[in-house]
Amino acid sequence: MKGSTIEHRHAKGRAAREHMKRSAHRQIGDLSRDPLGPLREQSARHAPRLAALHHARMASSPLAFFLGSAALHAHDLSRVPYTGMLVPISGNAHLLNFGGFVTAERELAFELDAFDEAAMGPWEWDVKRLVVSLVLAARQRKLSSRAAEDLVMSAVAQYRDRMRQYAQYGAIDLWHENITFDRMIESALTPEARRVIRRSLEKGAVGTLGSALHTLVDRTPHGFAWRNFPPTLFRAEHAAPLFAADEGAFEEGGDWRSVIEPMWQQYRETLAYDRRALLDQFTLQDLTFQLEIENGASRDFVLLCTDHHDKPLFLQAREAHPSAIARYVGDGSPRTLTARHHGERVAMAQRLLQATRDVFAGWTSSTAQRPFHVRELREKKLAANVDLFDSMLLESYARLCGWALARTHAKASGEAIEIAAYMGRSDQFPQSLAAYARTYADQAERDYDVFLAACRSGKLETRSDNDIAADTFRAPPS
Template identity: 50%
Template sequence: MKASTIAEREARGRVAREHSKRSSHRAIGELQRDPIGLLKQSSAERVDNLLPLRYGRMAASPLAFFFGSAILQAHDLSCVHDTGLAMPICGDAHLMNFGGFATPDRQLVFDLTDFDEVSIGPFEWDLKRLSASLVLAARQMRLSRGTAESLVMTAMKSYRDRIAQYAQRGALELWYDRISFDHMAEIALTPERRRAVRRGMEKAASRTHENLLEKMTSCEGGHWIVNDAPPALFHVLGTTTLFTPEEAEAYRQGNAGKMVEQMWADYRKSMSHERRELLDHFTLQDLVFKVTGIGGVGLRCLVALLVDHMGKPLFLQLKEARPSVVGQFYGAPAVRHEGERVVYGQRMLQATSDVFLGWANGPLGRPCYVRQLRDMKLSANLELFDSDVLDGYARLCGWIVARAHAKASGQAIEIGAYIGRGEPFAEALAGYAMTYADQVERDYETFMKALRGGELVARTDEDLVADFLA
């Protein structure tokens, strides 16, 4: 098969404008859907006792609601024309799904960090998810409308400029490119941004497995146990479990030990030979349930504590992988295993990935993926941001998405030709983000009305802690 020339690939990108004009991305479409019905759909088959906590965390603000309702935007994006430039995308690239972590060679990098919704989809869906989150964050911080629009323009122009640069690079250059904290500090435009990067590096350095062992475990007769801390951490068969008696009994009847053995065997098979050898230096000490984030509340997520022959710890997170909402509404090809989908997507989109990344079927047969729980990992804290730092963060996010799309798809030339060198695409995304943020706020009010009316039940973390203390 003859390879396309650069000119032919650029022409394909420009032809995509005929299918979807750049100015058309301003529209959110005529949305005829029931947001509560879609939320219930996304909550189906989660742990029932944790659904009130899921809704309680979403009730904190329109931004928190947005984080927990990826299904709504995926549905809404499917109702408008897309570019047809489909590729592996994150699927949930809101501003809190970026963060820092250590590479296998112990360099601190910044990248996308959540891939639960990864799928084949139009490249602009990631950008629309990011742009709407920036506007909602600006509103939560009580920044002006002009500032909110400027944040989106900053992120989208950063994406445009970086894609244009990546379109000039070879395949290996794209594969090896990474965004380190050291490089971020070097190019920071203001002293405050440089200080923010340095503070992040210092904080990440303290977030190690050893530090976690001291904080959340105890040793009994030479065996390490993770301490229950409901609702965040609890043993499935313990006295503080949030599982129903029926679910806990399913674990008990299924012989939890044998189920874990099978899960571990599946996980090892998903890893390369040398990484299986590394994993075999560790022995399993304990396994607990962990409640994560907002969108992930109610999914089966386990934390495994292992130690090596020197007593050095390794914490692995085994998280349930459900079908991607992007795949559901875009109509992506069927996948063999949802955990494999997440792992494959992460390896394609990230500059460098966790050495313990893998997949398996969980104790009760649900697909899951595995990664390290904590290895110099760091996420943004909006409460510590001012408008200047948020602007720098928006620029960084645009860069990261451009690098991810260029690496995973090899279509930087086509995307760059579609976007062009001017501002029409960025301006359209800014208009979209403002209008869609209004829609999110309307959906949030509908959601809060459902809570007040009893159609949905919400509880806070403090409510559940009080239950256990009582």
């Protein structure tokens, strides 16, 4: 909409209601499908043992199942009308993918932190994913249906109101908008919620990955080496059974540097000149494989680098797969997140959607030509511990998520005016989303039951964290 007047942009947003009425967002469509189909397609992209562990994590609750089944939800969203207003979206705006993080400036900020599924898509798909997760969280806490509806109304009303606010921002102001520690505290609904959030953040601000270096690694005659921390972190030689045969260099005695160094050089070239200069001040010491697969069963590893004072830098390389969103959305826009390299797509999405800058966001490919997204590994200082949140604290968190999602969409799209005009000032859009969230949460619970039965019958393989640890540390044959 370059060159359009504010009035024309408002008119465009309101005109989208003719294509998709706000009341129509309560529809979930015909869902007479086998939920295992999209899940099997999703699992087929991953190493079998990691997919089996992913299934086990998903089986713990409907909320965990919904977190790990973005492909299924994308399939269902594509079966109902949408606004046609396509913007860069996360694709998995589940409440567990939001959090408070330490920024590059060593401040605390709250935002969305999941970009594996990022693509151009209808902005409301992210909102719908958030609100369904809120209802499932309320049910996990055994809150009333009224309390669950209040959560959704609070989150969507916050999204609507913040989007109206951002529609008044200049482009530079919006680009630098950030949800800081103090603003998080101000947004809490009650004094008690403010105290809980403040305690969580102040406690989290004390330690960093760097300060924990001595607990994670050992000093050796040749530098530093990772320790094993199963079932989360595994040294390369112990993680080899989890991965395909073409990562043979990670087996005991293998030369893992022969795999990593070409990846490192490719990654380095994706950074701007000043960031390459910064990266060059670090020495690569060791790698460890990471099992953090609630969002998907990808091959992930963490690189330990140190500078001349032995100060550490932790870089996470996460395998990137095709977006579950992109396959369902046709996009003729010249502003897309489409890329031949899926690691590049994820890195571009992170740079575009996040407010806090990661100077190390980039991409590379393995010797087996698997695409990876690389970023600095950050500690989450504030997360949704659903089992400990009461209704008021969960509502405060829901408001934070709605705010963060509005900031994400407004910054990435530059279309806050159009989105705000579409939603308007009334509660019609929040009420429709509340109805959608309730009905689709019912469907998600039915899908979870089907999934759980398939896991128990052996139709879908599952392996627990203990199984994986036993695989990797099994005694060698005599």
